[in-house]
Amino acid sequence: xxxxxxxxxxxxxxxxxxxxxxxxxxxxxxxxxxxxxxxxxxxxxxxxxxxxxxxxxxxxxxxxxxxxxxxxxxxxxxxxxxxxxxxxxxxxxxxxxxxxxxxxxxxxxxxxxxxxxx
Numbered sequence: 816x817x818x819x820x821x822x823x824x825x826x827x828x829x830x831x832x833x834x835x836x837x838x839x840x841x842x843x844x845x846x847x848x849x850x851x852x853x854x855x856x857x858x859x860x861x862x863x864x865x866x867x868x869x870x871x872x873x874x875x876x877x878x879x880x881x882x883x884x885x886x887x888x889x890x891x892x893x894x895x896x897x898x899x900x901x902x903x904x905x906x907x908x909x910x911x912x913x914x915x916x917x918x919x920x921x922x923x924x925x926x927x928x929x930x931x932x933x
Contacts, residue, residue, distance in 0.1 A: 855895065859898060872886075874901045874920050876907045878897050882915050883901065883907035883915065885918045
């Protein structure tokens with residue numbers, strides 16, 4: 816079994832079936848704190864696996880670079896000690912992180928399509 820498969824096996828179905836983005840089924844374990852930060856130990860494994868099912872459920876701020884990303888970002892995965900997890904892109908930006916230029920967490924997923932120019 817590969818590392819990716821073992822990580823995905825550890826994720827419970829309840830974590831994936833939550834209808835509210837950023838918070839999985841057990842509010843005590845997955846609820847954000849008063850600043851919008853999420854518990855690091857629960858969200859680092861989905862970050863390692865780059866599982867697309869978690870896209871939009873949380874955002875990761877990297878303290879060593881000051882950047883925040885989506886969990887599916889193709890950039891190298893940061894060390895767990897350098898990660899903070901946020902419920903929304905707005906919460907990460909208000910904490911002083913800037914959006915990643917590779918995965919564009921401030922524009923996807925969920926918000927309407929980028930208007931662009933015609």
